Amino acid sequence: MVADRVSDVFAARDSATCRVREILDRVGDKWSLTVIGELGRGSRRFTELKNAIPGISQRMLTATLRGLERDGLVSRTVHPVVPPRVDYALTPLGLTLLEPVWTLLNWALEHMDEIEEARGAYDGRG
Amino acid sequence: MVADRVSDVFAARDSATCRVREILDRVGDKWSLTVIGELGRGSRRFTELKNAIPGISQRMLTATLRGLERDGLVSRTVHPVVPPRVDYALTPLGLTLLEPVWTLLNWALEHMDEIEEARGAYDGRG
């Protein structure tokens, strides 16, 4: 049963919970997952990312990419030409992240209706 | 390949990305995953949760539980006794969430070292 495995891992609170929080802090911000999803489709230039992700500001795209680069999830390649050309891509480590993300995404797609319904019921009760 | 599936889902930006953001907003806050993890081990009373989760304040525990209850992930059972007794447990829907959470947790445990190392290298370069 899945619950048992989860419990076992969660039980080691010092190591596990704090670590999962660290990765949630990384991936749980507003743009990281979207950027990772876009880069999952292939290498992208800065401006390509900006155009592909509606609503993201230049500043936030830079910040998000820096964070992902710092954590070794994304690689940054500068081509010394004019105008500048910078390519971003998922690293091998970044690629391995796609699977857990996909699992979560899939869960969201499968159960969003139930959640929506539960919210309606809860709010209806007051 | 996992990347392809992820990309396909992410490609439907309107439906998928916004939905995964919704679930990340729920699960990505500071305490929800920890509470879910604890409840994954079995039903718990309010005070048991408070004691089991070091650092959480009464107010945040209440808020977190209310949010999870609203989304149908956690059930709340009040026993009309004195002093009050309130039991919290994962709903069937909440139980299904354990698997994707476990996947993410597992990824975190497997790759945290690499991330730590990447951070060190990045910060070292300045």
Add this chain to the structure above:
DNA sequence: GACCATGGTGACCTCCACGTAACCGAGGCA
């Protein structure tokens, strides 16, 4: 009458994630 535990609620404050807007430097091009 005073004190305890339980399961909260509400006022208040702080900090930071995020948004907006302006600016920048190198070179091509007209």
Add this chain to the structure above:
DNA sequence: TGCCTCGGTTACGTGGAGGTCACCATGGTC
């Protein structure tokens, strides 16, 4: 001499997440 593009950086402002602390109702118990 400007003006363009690309890939940023910097200054500044704001909302909301989350922390702290006080307070509360109930009834048992001493």
